[in-house]
Amino acid sequence: MKKNILTTAAVLLAAVGGTAAKQIGVVPRPLFMEVSDSEEFRLSEPLALRVAVSELLPAARIFAGQLERIVSFEPDVVCGKPKKGAVNIALDRKLAAEEYRVEVSGQRIDLTAGSPRGAFHAMQTLRQIVACCAGEGETAIPALRIEDKPFFAYRGMMLDVCRHFRTVEEVKRYIDILSLHKVNTFHWHLTDDQGWRLAIDRYPRLTEIGTVRAQTVVGHARTSKEYDGKPYGKGMFYTADDVREVLRYAADRYIDVIPEIEMPGHALAALAAYPGLGCRGEGYAVSPTWGVFDDVFCAGNDRVFEFMEGVLDEVIALFPSEYIHIGGDECPKTRWKECPVCQKRIAEEGLEDEHELQSYFMKRIERFVNSRGRRIIGWEEILEGGISPTATVMSWKSPQAGIEAAKRGNKVIMVPSKFSYFDYYQSQDTEREPFAIGGYVPVSKVYGYDPYDQLDAGERKAILGVQANLWTEYISSMPHVEYMVLPRMAAMAENGWSYDRKDYDDFVRRMQSLRRIYDLCGFNYAKHIFIQN
Numbered sequence: 001m002k003k004n005i006l007t008t009a010a011v012l013l014a015a016v017g018g019t020a021a022k023q024i025g026v027v028p029r030p031l032f033m034e035v036s037d038s039e040e041f042r043l044s045e046p047l048a049l050r051v052a053v054s055e056l057l058p059a060a061r062i063f064a065g066q067l068e069r070i071v072s073f074e075p076d077v078v079c080g081k082p083k084k085g086a087v088n089i090a091l092d093r094k095l096a097a098e099e100y101r102v103e104v105s106g107q108r109i110d111l112t113a114g115s116p117r118g119a120f121h122a123m124q125t126l127r128q129i130v131a132c133c134a135g136e137g138e139t140a141i142p143a144l145r146i147e148d149k150p151f152f153a154y155r156g157m158m159l160d161v162c163r164h165f166r167t168v169e170e171v172k173r174y175i176d177i178l179s180l181h182k183v184n185t186f187h188w189h190l191t192d193d194q195g196w197r198l199a200i201d202r203y204p205r206l207t208e209i210g211t212v213r214a215q216t217v218v219g220h221a222r223t224s225k226e227y228d229g230k231p232y233g234k235g236m237f238y239t240a241d242d243v244r245e246v247l248r249y250a251a252d253r254y255i256d257v258i259p260e261i262e263m264p265g266h267a268l269a270a271l272a273a274y275p276g277l278g279c280r281g282e283g284y285a286v287s288p289t290w291g292v293f294d295d296v297f298c299a300g301n302d303r304v305f306e307f308m309e310g311v312l313d314e315v316i317a318l319f320p321s322e323y324i325h326i327g328g329d330e331c332p333k334t335r336w337k338e339c340p341v342c343q344k345r346i347a348e349e350g351l352e353d354e355h356e357l358q359s360y361f362m363k364r365i366e367r368f369v370n371s372r373g374r375r376i377i378g379w380e381e382i383l384e385g386g387i388s389p390t391a392t393v394m395s396w397k398s399p400q401a402g403i404e405a406a407k408r409g410n411k412v413i414m415v416p417s418k419f420s421y422f423d424y425y426q427s428q429d430t431e432r433e434p435f436a437i438g439g440y441v442p443v444s445k446v447y448g449y450d451p452y453d454q455l456d457a458g459e460r461k462a463i464l465g466v467q468a469n470l471w472t473e474y475i476s477s478m479p480h481v482e483y484m485v486l487p488r489m490a491a492m493a494e495n496g497w498s499y500d501r502k503d504y505d506d507f508v509r510r511m512q513s514l515r516r517i518y519d520l521c522g523f524n525y526a527k528h529i530f531i532q533n
Contacts, residue, residue, distance in 0.1 A: 025511070026125050027507065027514050028182055028493050029503070038105065041109055047085075050083060050086045052080075052082070056079075059120045059252070062253065067130060070520060085107070087109045088108060091119065095118065096149055098114070098115070098149055099118050099148070100125070100146075102122055102145070103146075111126065118149075120254050128517065129141060152465035155183050155465050156186070156413065157187065158260075159174055159189065163471065172249045174186075175250050178255055182493055190260055191269065193266050195211050199238065202310045206270060211234065211236055211286075214286070221291055227289075265296045266292075266293075279338065279342065296336075299361045308368075321374075324374050326376050336354045336357060358385055360385075370390070379393075380393055380394065380401035380405070389410060392410065393405040395416060399451075403453075403454050413463075414449075415469055421469055423471045423472070483524045486524075487518075490507075511530070
């Protein structure tokens with residue numbers, strides 16, 4: 001089936017003459033695309049975006065602004081019946097939620113989708129097509145038909161704002177990048193050792209103390225002993241109003257936002273604010289360097305669970321997402337082994353060791369989150385000591401943990417670092433690249449990852465989708481953020497949307513359409529694949 005889809009698409013495109021037809025490219029790759037030599041649609045002023053129902057108006061207004069960047073005039077947005085000479089946008093509830101069709105003739109353009117989310121995806125596809133065809137004067141869009149829907153339901157991107165903070169406007173710009181690529185989930189990493197970035201009314205010291213580190217390591221943390229001597233993080237956190245602004249912006253672009261509150265490790269910022277939550281009870285500071293630290297939340301102390309429940313109550317009240325990410329990664333057991341309170345908990349609960357103590361911690365938090373009508377996601381370390389079958393696992397160290405979790409019946413999101421960590425270098429010529437944590441993940445490697453590798457048909461059902469992560473220890477500005485994610489995000493997005501119809505050489509060709517939009521939006525992107533081809 002996969003072979004037939006790819007072959008058909010290639011033949012249909014190759015058979016069509018004309019410069020515009022040959023340069024048409026859509027990323028992620030559509031399920032079906034046919035370009036014909038029939039009359040073109042002349043996209044010129046005045047132009048109306050006509051929506052069949054009022055619930056499509058917000059997305060159409062966003063789309064009108066996006067088109068203005070390309071064709072230098074803003075279309076009118078109206079609610080009404082379809083007409084000739086217009087871009088008509090409608091819903092067909094027989095289609096799946098993210099499924100859509102694009103039909104272009106000499107008389108009109110019709111976008112039809114199963115939901116407003118699908119309609120927004122259709123608009124992003126047309127945005128790329130217009131960018132392919134735009135030039136001086138009128139823009140001629142070839143007659144074509146596209147039928148499309150995603151392969152994986154979950155297609156995510158993570159942004160770490162703890163190590164280096166991003167303003168509300170910068171987070172919105174990041175969301176714009178996600179929406180262009182039909183990425184439907186924004187994973188917002190909000191707490192870590194180097195900074196707590198979310199205001200919690202019940203615990204004000206988290207943002208009074210936990211946001212600021214005294215200084216920051218200069219160079220690579222593994223080799224450097226030099227620090228800049230400058231406090232970082234004062235006032236760098238999100239209020240409830242800030243979060244609501246981001247959530248509204250994301251919702252208008254049909255992107256779900258999943259907050260992450262790290263536990264039981266990566267807790268130094270919280271322990272600096274509330275020392276009684278650690279096993280030692282004193283001597284904590286927001287970390288000025290990167291890494292993994294022995295001081296974590298005390299798993300034997302009931303006050304820790306009271307604290308976490310108080311934090312999560314406010315998080316759940318603020319974020320409407322089905323999932324709450326509770327971390328669970330890189331939690332050393334050193335302090336727990338030394339702590340009489342933790343050892344008492346192990347004995348009282350009949351636990352075998354500190355790994356089962358972590359399992360106890362995560363299961364207890366999961367029960368609380370479930371009691372509030374939500375579900376948890378955790379990094380793959382939540383597998384240690386056993387987890388409940390209802391937890392969703394984010395596999396990051398290697399694909400193997402995700403494979404194991406899928407075989408056990410847990411839902412899985414694949415995020416293996418050697419394919420999906422965008423803080424790694426994307427060129428082996430590191431001297432010419434912005435500073436990075438290390439490693440090498442070029443676009444081709446991101447594209448080539450197979451989230452179904454080693455899984456049989458039954459086990460594949462456990463894979464919700466794919467995600468890429470941007471950790472920001474060495475990424476201190478928004479242009480650097482953009483450079484690290486673009487164009488690798490496009491490769492990840494195509495893996496998630498078009499898994500069953502991938503073709504890397506064709507992907508590189510089609511990336512020219514996205515490159516035009518990157519330029520129009522002023523995005524800072526790596527140019528390796530464009531230079532090499």
